[in-house]
Amino acid sequence: MNKAKRLEILTRLRDANPHPTTELNFSSPFELLVAVTLSAQATDVSVNKATDKLFPVANTPEAIVALGVEGLKDYIKTIGLFNSKAQNVYKLCQILIEKHNSEVPESREALEALPGVGRKTANVVLNTAFGWPTIAVDTHIFRVSNRTKFAMGKNVDKVEEKLLKVVPKEFKVDVHHWLILHGRYTCIARKPRCGSCTIEDLCEFKDKTD
Template sequence: MNAAKRQKIFTRFKAANPHPTTELEYTTPFELLIAVILSAQATDKSVNLATRKLFPLANTPEKMIALSEAGLMSLIKSIGLYKTKAKNILATCQLLIQHHHSQVPRTRVELEKLPGVGRKTANVILNTAFGEPTIAVDTHIFRVANRTGIAPGKNVRVVEDKLIKCVPIEFRHDAHHWLILHGRYVCMARKPACSCCLINDLCEYEHKNLDNNPVVAMNS
């Protein structure tokens, strides 16, 4: 895909959704960090249902630790892998208190030292909480980047590096959100809604599905 086509694609994404953001509910960087840790192999909807009960009780590392592991697990048990996630969250809270004055660190190196935080989670925090032009490649973004031809690659790191290189700088901060929403609601895995896709004519997917019914536009 050439640069002119990518420019048109992201121009359309911006016109359709000028201020995209995560669908995870949060009010502070700490709450976002916890929500993203919980979101691994879980839907944003399921995480939001849990954090609506969790955050009023524990919205700081100290309060989270005060819940105890059993108390935390009881509040997030509806989410997959909740036992492992509870252990990681409490260990992360200890490190935040001991090494970061209870604040979420603003560098990738320090974020990735936290239990339950890998490169993808660090990218989400850097982008959404701190405004860095990072791109966290999840399954949706990996699929869209490959299927459309925007930034094809054999693994998530290759796709991430290609997106950072090829997405025009003025769109780089919001690219993560546009691509994930597009993959979640339009360019779906089993049956992409090509007939109502706003970049249909620019997409390079060879097997476009033009007979499906319209879906909700990518401005959720």
């Protein structure tokens, strides 16, 4: 895909949604960190249902440590892999208290050192909580980037690398939200909704649907 096409795609996505953000419910960097950690292999809807009950009771590292692992499990047991996620979130909170004055660190290295936090989660937190121009590549972004030929790569790291290279600076902070939402609601996995797609004429996917 050429530079002009990419620019037009990004412009249209921006025009349709000028101020995109995550669909996870949060009101602080800490709540976002917990929500994103819980969202691995789970839907945002399922995470929001759990955190809408959890956060009014415990939305600080101290409060979650006070709940304990078993107490935390009661709130997140509807989310997949809740046993291991409860352990990770509990340990994560302990580390935030001990090493970071209970604050979420604005540092990739410090974030990725937390239990249950990988590169994708760190990218989301840095981008959404702190405004960094990071691009968290999930299954939706991986699919959309490859299917449209916008930024092709054999794995999520390669797609991230390509996106960081081809997306102009003015679009970098918001691009991962646009691509996630596009993959979630329009360029869906089984049968993309090409007929209602704002970038159908620019997309280089060969097997377009009606």
